[in-house]
Amino acid sequence: MLLRTFGWSFGITAAGLALAGVLWGGKGLAIVAILSILEISLSFDNAVINAGILRKLNAFWQKIFLTVGVLIAVFGMRLVFPIIIVAVTAKLSPWEAVRIAVDDHDRYENLVTNAHPAIAAFGGMFLLMIFLDFIFEEREITWLSWLEKPLAKLGKLDMLSVVVAMVALVIAGTTVATAVPLHGGHGTIDKAETVLLAGVGGLITYLVVGGISSFFEERLEDDEDEDGDDAEDGAAEEKAPAPAAKGSGSTAQVVGLAGKAAFFMFLYLEVIDASFSFDGVIGAFAISNDIFEIALGLGIGAMYIRSLTVFLVRKGTLDDYVYLEHGAHYAIGALAVILLVTIKYDVSEVITGLVGVVLIAASYWSSVVRNRRLAESAEESDDDKTEVPSGV
Template structure:
């Protein structure tokens, strides 16, 4: 009950947003928004874990700042503005025109409408987003330091072949060439190739930025004046905390690319994307603080693996939509299915461990005192 109380604001906001989605475009908008909320939360689970690692160094004031001011930046910056930026760039329209056309919507077969512009720009968006998400999936699966394997034989095999340096980029590049050759018609090939390469470059830049920033922040820890609590945990305040606050905002933005780009595989409507990802971002912030205050980062051990399999599936399906029409229910449902399966497997694994620990404790308790004394004498 205390856990639900911690997320009560998120539940209220989610309910309000789902009501707004219903009035915006009926039941379909509600279902798409709900799918995006779930996907954003699970895709950002690793984000919450990394954020928690740094947030636990701040005092209570800066933790509250991160949860309030920080969430405004996250929701209105990456989740609201960035999707419109993608639409504007791919559709070559102004931000004001994009908002106006998005609210009007209109028939996608009618030239000049928002739906028509997005249909024309879809190959570019699909190639760009597909390559970005595919690299995210491959880097996770090829990671030689990964210790937890959900789909054991497959993930261990991928980890072994991932010893080849830059294999993820090679595989993504081959996938892009195949997609451009077999999924495009006419002048789409050049657009798909350019957009796909741009997605690969952006991923490498974002991933590199995150790594550099984490390394720099870790190095700064040794130089900062630190105040420690009874547990020895570093609590930063003032300029040190402000610096870390800005660091977390930039780090959160880099982590958000996969959720924003993956959302375009579910729906092209930036209004629905903003509502779904916005609520998800709010929940992730609450989850970050919850993880800090409860001192646990990984209760469900396979959830991160399941999330990356969902990302991989979204990447493949997003690329396939260059030529084939895949319904939002199929795309969103596939991602949710991977995540749900990973969660259920984690719950079952936790139960097995609890039963094993309980059985072991009972066996020790039932051991006769004479046997224990005899063993100690030997």
């Protein structure tokens, strides 16, 4: 299963590193390898979040995620998207932005870096909404119960996550977005208006894409419930038992989402991936300012994240280790805050990556401890049932 899931990633890694060696020599090969590792370390929590969503989709859309989705992730977000950002923020034509990216690496790096406040605000708000909607939702299984249960009660207030996100955006717009240092340290600039507009854009994108996907998902589940009820009624009239797979309301989750529901869920996945890729693209300029080295290195890393997502789904890892999603969402919350902070201040990619790794590792270990405790309780219960009462 490991080779079947990661086979394409291994093959593309070998081809990509070989291409880097041919085009740029040993130095280029090393840069591409480092960029790949950087992308994987920064996006491991992305794989966990994606797996939680991908397992809702049917087999067809899971294949789309691994094919079309990979093309979007590698070429769209790591190659085309930064050029579009440069063209929009610097008010250049797309062709001029491409020319600068290919011929003038230093200017391209400067333009992308100066566009960072808008990118960070958009991605930060989108990721913050994911975290807030998770933490304010009431759920049976909690990891940090002392924190999650009170917040779940507060989450019963309508639109609380939107209010909190808007407050965070206003704070960012009036603090870190003012006096933003220009690339190279030559003066500062007020980016408050840019940050506010981009942040609102990220919030609207989340509400639209997430809302539409949730709407179709809920409608599909309602249709499955109605089909199940009809099947039970028909079976009762014939005095025969209803089919076991019907009437549970879970068929949509067993079969997997399809049609419009799956399409918008797929779009939601791609926007999440885009939000996660922002810090990787910006951080890559600390290693290289060659657009093709960056795209190749981050693209290889993105392949592994996609493969890891599918691996987690097929292995049922999120069902076995129930706190992993909690840890990943806390990592998302931390990344959202870090993105907003980086509007003005430099934050090392090492710190960003370590925060995610530590939270994921802690949630994994907590899941292991929980599983052991449940296993021990089950063994004790079995022992009590097999004991013979004295005096018999």
